[in-house]
Amino acid sequence: MSPKRPTRPKTDTPDTTPVVRDTTPDTPTPPRLMPDTLIDPTLTHPAWQLPEPPVTRREMIEIYDLPAETHVRDITVQRPIGSYFLAPGLVNRLPPPDLLNGIRSAGRHAYVDLVEGGTVLIGPDTQNGMRARLSNELLASGPLLERVEGTLMWRPVLTENAPDAGTSQLFISRHRVPDDEQSTVPSKRPRLEETPWNGWSIDPQHATPGDIRVDGIQYKVIPRGDASDPIVYIKNPNHLIYDFDLLDRTLRLDPQQQPRGAIQVPPAQHWQIDPTLPFERPLTNYVSQYFPELSVTSLENVAFHQFLLANGANTATGSGLTLLRQTFNDWKAGNAHPRPQLADPLLMLPILPTSGSGAIRAIELPTPTPGGPLQRLDFDPALFRQEWLYSTTTQSAVDLKRFMATLLTRNGYAVFDPSPSNSFPALVFKRTGHDYVFFISLHRIRGRKINQTLNVDQHSASLRLHIQVGAAAAAAVIAAHATHKVVWLRGGPQTLANADDTVFIVRDGHARL
Structure with missing residues (x-):
């Protein structure tokens, strides 16, 4: 006999528990913030979204009937071009622009540099025009772009949706409600030539000490800091406190909303706003x-x-x-x-502490952390792959000096010619703009510690210095040391089992003299 199948329980018995309908309004669930590692770096970070001003019940809009012969066009509101900017780390990995069209090709993707700063991914739209594109789009939907003739740079195109003399205007009026004391004031769409700070005015009764009035309009001012500085900066009143994140976010998404400088003009000492952008790109x-x-x-x-x-x-x-x-x-x-x-x-680097005693000490290398303190500098081997691969195949001290010398030179430093000595590798270098001299001892590090041997014979230190870095470099170090202008560094390739390869530089307090 086959086993008996279980019977389905009857469901026609009415439930005696009364059901009460939930009439409470739905509360929207706040969006969950994703960690940066899960976000496409070509997209806009959620924290970069500028807050939209709240819309109150009083802001009522009436659209007047238009004449039948009026031509009305649909206008699609696009993201600002800043929403398409690539992260700096990605831009640095792109090949140089093509000399014919200015396009930086990376596989099947194409990128262009913009005149106003920033680099964007581009792609064709339905009319085969080139537009800024997000990485998750099939067809580009960003601003239309064109190459600036005679250069390798691109710029947004003034599209047909831009207002002109023949475009009809839509009038909007604000109706007064019973408890509203202000009268109805018709207004129209702002003109393009109006300045961004026209909407930054505040009610004079909300002004605080230090705020300024320009042409009869009251503006909020960023705290002055040094009172002797003649320049003050007006700001958008919706931007409460300008910390690093808010300023960098504003510069990425909408640089026109960054603070503007203002100065008093003699002889009347009236305030005048400088229309020049203080910053042309993110910090x-x-x-x-x-x-x-x-x-x-x-x-x-x-x-x-x-x-x-x-x-x-x-x-x-x-x-x-x-x-x-x-x-x-x-x-x-x-x-x-x-x-x-x-x-x-x-x-900017701090002097790292050492551990141990006697003639042998050790420096524990800190882990580079985004948003953490600046304790070390790291150079990304992905940006100089060929030189990095060669450096991993040799144990020569001379090759290590040449590798680090070319790296420092590409990043703006002037390096004294390395000595031919194949022991105790070190370099001496400077940078235009100040008179400090840098002395870096070079190491190949596997792990997180630098073991150092302290000089015990101070009388022979200068002699060894000439052999180690060369006569000209040694003379520069000795002269700068006399005026306390030598910065002692350690650096070189670092490889870890559970982290990316890097070329590091840290600062220590041990003089080599």
Whole structure:
């Protein structure tokens, strides 16, 4: 006999438990923030989204009937071009632009550099025009782009949706509700020539000490910092506190919304706003332009530390923004830096502690952490793959010196010619803009520690220095040491079993003299 199949229980018995209908309104669930490692780096970080102003019940819109002969066109609101910018670490990995069309091809993907700064992925639209594209799109939907004639740069195209003299305008009025004291004021769409800060005005009764009035309009001002600085910065009142993240996010997504400088003009001492953008690109992009082979983590940590040094804290001040602008201008012009620690990442590094006793000490290398303290600089071998692969095949001290010398040169440093000595590899180098001299002892590190042997014979140290780095470099070190202008460093390739390969530089307090 076959086994008896179980019978399905009857379901026609009414449930005696009364059901009460839930009438409470649905509460939207806040979006879950994803870790950065799960987000496509070509997309916009969720934390970069600028807050939208809340819409209140009073903001009622009436659309008036238009004449039958009026031509109405649909206009698609696009993302700002900043939403398509690639992360600096990805841009550094792209090949140079093609000399014919300015396109940087990487496999089946095409990228272009924009005149106003930033690099975007591009692709064809339905009309075979080239538009900015997100990596998850089949057809590009971003702003239409064109190459600037005679250059390798591209720019957004002024499309037919831009307003012109023949375009009809849609009038919007705000109706007064019973408890509204303001009258109905018709308004129309802002013109393109209007300045971004036209919408930054505040009610004078909400002004605080330090806020300024320009042409009868009251503006919020970023805290001044140094009172002797004549420049103040007005800001969008929706941007409450300008820390590093808010400023960098604003520069990436909508640079027109960044603070603007203002200064008092004699003889009446009235305030005048400078229409020039204080910053042309995000802060990390400035660092990557002059230190192109730093890792993404080092770029972010250097830019953040630079912001802290300029402002004295993680809150922007007017004098701090001016210091940053001066530093970036000095980089561009090759000027001497009044504050070298703001301009050279190697001068920002702290002196690492040593452990051990006697003549043998050890330095524990810190782990590079995004958003962490700046304790080391790292250069990404993926950006100089051929040189890195060769360096891993040789144990020669001379080859190690040549490898590090070319790396430092590509990143803006002037290196004294390496000595032919094949023992105790070291280099001496400088950088335009300040008079500090860098001495770096080179190591190949497997693991996280540097073992160092301290000099015990100070009388023979200068003699060994000539052999180690060469006569010219040794003379520069001795002269700078007399004025306390030598920075003692250690660095070289580091390989770990559970981390990416890197070329590191740290600072120590042990003089080689």
